[in-house]
Amino acid sequence: MGYPQIFAAVLAVSVVLFIVSCIRRFRLVALGKPEDRLSHVWTRVGNMLLFAFGQKRVVARPFGLNHFVIFWCFLVLAVANADFVIAGLNTQWGIAAWLPTSISGPIFGLFDLVSLLTLVVIGIAIARRLFFPPDYIEARSKDAFVILTMIALLMVAFFGSHAAENAPHLGFQTGFNYLPPMPVSNAIAHLLVGLPEATIHVLATGFWWAHAIILLAFLNYLPFSKHMHILAAIPNCFFKRLGRANTLPTETFEVGAEYGVGRVDRFTWKDLFDSYSCTECGRCTDVCPAFRTGKPLNPREVVHDIKVNLLANGERIAAGQQPGLALIGPHAEGTIAEDTIWSCTSCGACMEVCPVFIEQMPKILQLRRTLVEEEARFPEEVITFFENMEQRGNPWGIAPSERTKWCAHIEAKPFSDETEYLFFVGCAGAFDARNKQVSLAVAAILDAAGISWGILGKDEMCCGDSLRRLGNEYAFDRMVRHNIELFRRRGVVKIITQCPHCFSTLKNDYRQFGIELDVIHHTELIQRLIAEGRLPVNAAAIGRVVFHDSCYLGRHNGIYDAPRAVIRAATGQAPAEMARHRENSFCCGAGGGRMWMEEHLGTRINIARVHEALETRPDTICVSCPYCLTMFEDGLKDVDADPRVGVKDIAEVVAAALPAQAGEEAKA
């Protein structure tokens, strides 16, 4: 379209600007601490293909299909625009010049149709934001409209320039009249027929330059907007964690060391890269129990604040200066409030839905570490929990000698060489009046199946789960080392827990301290025993049972089928399901140490979940976690529910279905 020298100059400036912006921004990621995200390259390539190019998680939500189409249109149009740029520098280098028309024709036809498709899906995206925005995102952000408008205009310019270019070839002139098969552009071209040649030429040139300028403007807008995800999201799927983010890194305690993250460069490079990958879709916000009950935590905003903080402080930190914008403090863009940090239940729902595998939860828990370990700042009720844990090895501060009270009337052997499994009763199972009944049910089941088990009695100590989630890694570290020493001394290898928190902590967190334990939660053990025919159960209908997935059994450890199979075996029918179940289960509100904290802000999480459970009209709400049991029982009382609706641990449901002989023991 002429003026290739001018275009070359404009292009050079734009590309240099774009590269400089990108380098300036992505260079800051290197300020983060090291973290290995390069092992198992081929698995990572597979993840990238599945989640970035296949958009597996994006399409998991109804509107994700629209994004899937936009994404693939973009890939096709990336080729179209590359050709546009190359041909703009020299027409002889363009596809049209060196490919036979039998090949270049269909290619341009594809570009044409894809551009129309793009215009349609962009139109849908704009309409969605204007007329039916979801309640969980600031969908009407300026950023979104700027980008969508730019893309739409780019398509318009594409059609305009091709229509003007093709109009003279519409068969009314003599000579060579090749018309590329571009249905949309050609249809528009028909409208131009009859205009003077000079006008058509001006239109062609005008649209061509409009296309060029919008394209280069778009390129240079990207690094400064949330659409930076176009650059970061694909690699972020490659760098995604291969396991589950159900632990935190350990810390080294030595004079001069730093704890947690109090400054943005103390995150790992991957944490920082995560913040660049976020496109602010708001799915994490949508599923966050804290956000959904009016608490000042929005996981998307936490990630956004990290990005803003990095961009604000990065250059100064790189130059060895102190940051100007605080990472933790009264909320402002780029600063995360303490109330935000303490609102997290560590349920992991945010990480489960993020289409690009941003890990919100570990970042929040790292912020807690700094508050607790470096500044001793936390909600005041937590100090009692910390002191009880450190002085008496359990959250309530009850004397360890009381750990065996739950089994005063049954035979519970001390764990020794003669017993196979350690039944790690857990603090709730040993001290909480209601949960002691669950411990008895588990014991009855183990006996009915002829399992050889023993307990540590007063020597058992809390696993430390809440300490770690509350950011007190120092106390957690000491507790773990004490417990590991005890396990080694007593020869503990196989452990049964009745609490998903004990289960996940002993299984996943303790491994970081150099001990491999064979840990099983009672749900899975029962399922295995039933499947192997070792546990006799007489399916007994107990009405409608709805099952609530605990976060630490479900999302954090992927156990969804076992509890459902067990309920089916014990009650003769599959459990009813709440609207949010399995991967999408909604937290009871007690995880992440929230069990030991007051819930002053917003409405109560357990009440929200209780209402959801009651919608299924259950006779029994079945849980698999002591925290969930407490939260549901409290919640049912608070909403004044029908007193006939009961909450039972899955072990109690099974114990009630044991044949009479075994049932005797359960009752005892």
Added chain:
Amino acid sequence: MLVVACIKQVPDTTQVSIDPVTNTLIREGVPFIMNPYDTHALEEALRLKDRYGFRVAAISMGPPNAEVTLRKALAAGADEVVLLSDRAFGGADTLATSQVLSAAITRLNEREEVAVVLCGKQTIDGDTAQVGPGIATRLGYTQLTLVDQIQHLDLAARRVRVRRKLEGRHEIVEAPMPAVLTVVREINRPRYPTVPMRLAAEQAEIPVWSNAVMTIAPETIGLKGSPTKVNRIFSPERDKGEILGDGAHDPDGAAELLIARLMSKDLLPL
């Protein structure tokens, strides 16, 4: 100026049981903690440091392992700690204990003027509440017990104003310094130590003052200096209560019986 917090390492009494045969405390395997009231005394000392810029010294009389408790004081923010430990101090009653603590405070005062001495109102193992007042008497300092608020220190006039928590009332008292204050739990919420402070405390040298250093007259300290003799420790028999009425089936009737009984014993003022 110096604030001195007197702290004691005690067995965690919630974990102490009494041997039913010998009627003595079973201390084996029972962990030691800082006397809970003393954690409030230490915290108040640290708050005076924050308010007036004093230095805080924490002292404790006890066996060598009491240094664990002094490390906790360091971790919380005490500027210095001293362990008063000597076989000659052993077996002390409250009189002999206050002798040793007073001598230590006198030594500290020679180096840096002591403004206030803070003690918990009592310990959870001895429960006498005598050591604080004993120190005040030995040193001739003002004695202010059961303090739940330090309202003001007038350093120029050398006067202190505190609020005392008494049965059903508060008493605001102004008195000359130096003063010994014994504090109740309501006075504050003790702080939680940061990890860097803990690590520093773990590695600190804990100075130990034996009687070779302190040179207190041997007949005034330890068992020899203790006129109190404990004859026996035992758990009191408790009378079993009586179940009135049938609360499960007739709660109203049971409640009426209970009210009548309480009124007959003059336990329910109307």
